[in-house]
Amino acid sequence: MDVLTPDQLPDAARLLAAGQVVAVPTPRWYMLCVRAADPTATNAVFRAKQRPTAKPLLLLLDSPDTAEALFDLSDDARLLACGLWPGDLALRLPWKPGVEPIAAVGSPALVGCPDGVLGQLVPLAGEPLAAAVCSISTPAAGDEDHPALTVGQVAAFERATGAGIAAVVDGGICPHGRHMTIVDCPMGTAARLEREGTVHARTVEAALAPAGGPHVG
Numbered sequence: 001m002d003v004l005t006p007d008q009l010p011d012a013a014r015l016l017a018a019g020q021v022v023a024v025p026t027p028r029w030y031m032l033c034v035r036a037a038d039p040t041a042t043n044a045v046f047r048a049k050q051r052p053t054a055k056p057l058l059l060l061l062d063s064p065d066t067a068e069a070l071f072d073l074s075d076d077a078r079l080l081a082c083g084l085w086p087g088d089l090a091l092r093l094p095w096k097p098g099v100e101p102i103a104a105v106g107s108p109a110l111v112g113c114p115d116g117v118l119g120q121l122v123p124l125a126g127e128p129l130a131a132a133v134c135s136i137s138t139p140a141a142g143d144e145d146h147p148a149l150t151v152g153q154v155a156a157f158e159r160a161t162g163a164g165i166a167a168v169v170d171g172g173i174c175p176h177g178r179h180m181t182i183v184d185c186p187m188g189t190a191a192r193l194e195r196e197g198t199v200h201a202r203t204v205e206a207a208l209a210p211a212g213g214p215h216v217g
Contacts, residue, residue, distance in 0.1 A: 092111075150172075
């Protein structure tokens with residue numbers, strides 16, 4: 001497993017294009033990233049994490065405009081995307097009619113537009129990425145299986161699982177160690193807070209305020 005600096009993100013993008021797994025830091029923890037449209041690469045993530053394929057991966061996009069092209073966005077979804085992307089907010093979105101869902105991320109898909117190092121990598125990749133936390137997934141996870149917060153912990157995950165991580169981008173220690181906030185954004189109904197994480201529920205409500213006040217259930 002190679003260790004790259006953030007200045008070497010073009011090298012990370014080339015590895016992704018070649019179907020490799022790359023671990024990338026976020027403010028929360030390190031994420032395993034692959035090309036979303038590459039079934040061999042996404043299956044490698046499912047296997048390494050011992051994650052049921054019925055539990056889809058996170059889809060990462062480069063901008064709200066790309067989300068508009070792929071998904072049916074409600075007014076609430078647009079407010080959240082414009083107000084809180086890029087960042088640690090994930091939206092559960094229905095695919096646009098006529099757009100073939102990506103199997104690894106399911107339908108509706110959990111969609112993010114990250115900031116930081118990962119946010120710089122997605123546009124370099126030139127296509128959506130699929131991602132999951134660098135850790136064993138529940139229910140297979142034991143008491144000692146925690147998300148990787150350092151490069152050393154990514155290396156330990158690689159040794160334990162044989163995940164085949166081609167490279168890790170060294171972003172130092174990830175400070176938050178918490179999940180993303182998830183908001184479900186179906187068409188025709190108000191947005192619903194599914195899980196509060198690093199983005200506070202009041203922040204979500206503030207982003208929705210232009211639509212006439214908090215819509216989050």
